Amino acid sequence: MNESELLAVLNRFLDSNVKLSVLTYVGAAIISIVVGAISAYVTAYLKKSAEVKVLSDRIDTTNQQLALQTDVVKRVEAEISNQTWIEQQRWLFRKDLYLSIIELLIKAREQSLALDEIIGAIPGFYFDEESELDEDEQVENWENLVSLSIQECHDFVEENITPVANDIALLINKQGRLFLNRNSLDILADFYNSNETWYEKELMEEGFDANNAHPYGLPNGPCEVGYLSHYSKAAKEAYKMIIKEAKNDLKIDMSLVNSKNVI
Structure with a gap:
């Protein structure tokens, strides 16, 4: 109520x-x-x-x-965590791949330097006035020695340098084409094909254009010694360039590596 x-x-x-x-x-x-x-x-x-x-x-x-x-x-x-993990794994894989390639290039450079010593031992011709052989016979003997030395160099290349180049090519075909950038692939392709392109590169370095210059305007054509000597140059150049490219690709700060404070 x-x-x-x-x-x-x-x-x-x-x-x-x-x-x-x-x-x-x-x-x-x-x-x-x-x-x-x-x-x-x-x-x-x-x-x-x-x-x-x-x-x-x-x-x-x-x-x-x-x-x-x-x-x-x-x-x-x-x-994000999964993507970060994937990127870390890719980085580690590329790092290991670069290290494998660098190791092979070091081996190729060492073998090329050994080849340079064999090339340096190729005898030069000199006329021995006290020899019972005349000049033509001495020249013939010298040419035979040079031919044997050149063949020794070619055998050395086939046994020690070509296998390393093939190992690099196999590594690139199996892994490098998926994970390496274009610059690295071009560097390694130049090294692998250097036995075919070395003379054109030398002409370019000397300012000649093999396609446009008159044949008589070019220096002497490629020789056996020049062909054999290019291996050490190609290996050194490929090693130097792949180190630089790996540093850029992996974003490695080389100033930290070269620092005097590194323990």
């Missing part, structure tokens, strides 16, 4: 000429106050309960959104 209902009851008593005591009015007032307080409390409780429910729903929604965001973040972090 609310206040208005209580007043209506009292009014009916008054209209019916029923006399009510003071205690009745006091009790009615107390009942009215209690009922009002309870009504206010219930109303506040229901309002607060509604607010709490709305807040709870918002919290649940926020938690769901946070869970979704956390899941997205974790997936992105996993993808």
Whole structure:
């Protein structure tokens, strides 16, 4: 019973000429106050309960959104971590590949330097006036010695340098074409094909164009000694260039390697 209902009851008593005591009015007032307080409390409780429910729903929604965001973040972090791992593995693979190539080029350079010593031992001609042989016979003997020395050089190339070049070519065909950049492949291709291109390069270095210059305007054609001597030059050049390219490709700071503070 609310206040208005209580007043209506009292009014009916008054209209019916029923006399009510003071205690009745006091009790009615107390009942009215209690009922009002309870009504206010219930109303506040229901309002607060509604607010709490709305807040709870918002919290649940926020938690769901946070869970979704956390899941997205974790997936992105996993993808980044996975991509970083893949790049690290690629870097390590390229590094090992470069080291294998450099090791082969060092071997080719060492063998080429040994070839240079054999070439340097090819005898030059001199006429021995005290010999019983005439000049033509001495020239013939000298040419035979030179021919044997040249053949020894060619045999050395086939046994010691060509296998190294073939190992490099095999490594490139199996792995290098997938993981090395174009500059590195060109450097190694120039080294492998240097036995066919060395003379044209020498002409270019001397300022000649073999395609446009008149034959009589060119220096002497390629010789056996020049052909054999090019191996050490090609190996040194390929080694120097592949070191530089590997440093750039792998982003290695050589200043740290060359620092005096390195332990």
